[in-house]
């Protein structure tokens with residue numbers, strides 16, 4: 144009887160609220176998610192070679208607009224066909240991270256279970272900065288931090304980890320913590336040399352500065368700008384032929400900076416540069432930083448994941464000497480973006496980034512329930528519980544899943560490098576240390592002065608043909624083609640097909656044609 148009357152009441156309510164309550168009905172949810180999952184399964188089953196289907200924004204806009212309901216005054220009913228078409232358009236019109244044609248960027252071909260967990264996160268919608276609101280994510284953050292710290296090697300009782308929405312924000316947060324430690328009054332009083340922002344420092348007033356490898360990610364110079372470190376206060380350290388910081392140049396460069404009235408408080412090393420995946424000599428930099436009392440931040444957004452592999456960990460040798468480490472799990476840990484982990488060697492330092500008091504959210508007296516809160520160490524207020532996909536994958540499959548995947552991709556990249564060395568019309572420009580490979584196409588009749596423009600043209604043609612998606616990067620001022628091996632479908636055979644594609648689009652480009660004509 145009770146069930147009957149509750150059904151009756153529900154029925155009456157539904158009639159009254161109509162479509163307004165329908166959108167919250169679990170049955171609608173089930174129907175809708177089935178539609179979407181079916182479509183995604185089709186998508187994931189497609190192993191064809193796909194680049195980018197680049198559509199004119201006006202054309203796409205029109206297509207998207209046509210999918211919008213024309214209903215204005217009443218709530219439009221759910222239309223499965225419309226949802227299908229929207230999802231279809233969504234899937235088609237961007238990079239195809241699971242296709243072997245996708246070789247251009249660092250977004251990973253995610254492990255689908257990671258997406259399933261993200262789906263749960265999106266529905267339960269727990270913001271993760273405070274324990275009480277998102278309890279499992281906060282505990283999972285601690286567990287994941289402990290798991291990964293085993294490979295960094297810091298004291299388990301005194302290190303700290305926070306998650307941030309991307310590596311760029313992790314770099315910014317670490318630089319802020321470093322700045323506030325070296326200049327404790329900066330937060331309340333501004334730059335110590337604020338009154339003379341010109342290039343000459345007043346006597347005894349060294350201007351805060353950071354030192355970075357010349358090929359550091361652009362987010363670091365942006366972060367510097369945001370925290371009050373001008374372009375002229377960024378000291379660029381020269382690189383060797385492998386695009387790593389030249390150790391013999393660090394001390395002299397820092398000394399020269401000091402003579403110019405700069406006080407370098409933070410040194411930023413890269414563990415996997417974005418352009419070629421080069422690893423700076425972290426251990427040696429760490430020793431020098433320690434000696435000079437400078438904070439060492441390691442931007443491991445791309446390459447920190449190599450730490451979980453016994454075979455590849457040595458690329459980050461000496462990481463335990465760093466003060467902080469940024470680690471993007473949405474790159475080589477294959478989870479949906481963003482999921483970034485920012486590690487600090489010393490817990491105290493993690494508190495130093497944001498020294499502001501907002502007592503309406505931050506409890507003055509921490510108790511067991513607030514001890515895990517990260518709101519005081521994060522820039523974000525509302526934040527997705529981004530650790531969950533990573534933790535669930537780790538919980539379900541363990542470290543070996545990641546180690547094997549990373550090893551496989553790095554090994555494959557080495558093989559591609561070897562393959563390339565046997566092709567006389569291609570030029571290798573570095574030894575790959577991770578899963579990024581840069582090279583140039585240099586047919587015999589290409590003039591030196593045309594090499595740069597030629598690579599740019601090739602990259603654009605490849606993109607527009609839509610078969611493969613690769614990127615372009617400048618190395619020592621000359622453009623090179625760039626391949627990032629980021630999913631499980633890519634094989635050497637696909638790479639061979641890419642080289643054929645490059646030769647094909649290169650054959651009728653003006654730079655070579657011009658040479659051919661003048662011969």
Ligand SMILES: *Cc1c(COP(=O)(O)O)cnc(C)c1O
Pocket residue numbers: 249308309310311312360362413415416417442443444445471481483
């Ligand atoms: C990708 C990358 C970044 C930026 O990280 P986001 O997560 O894209 O914000 C920073 N540094 C390096 C070395 C990177 O490869």
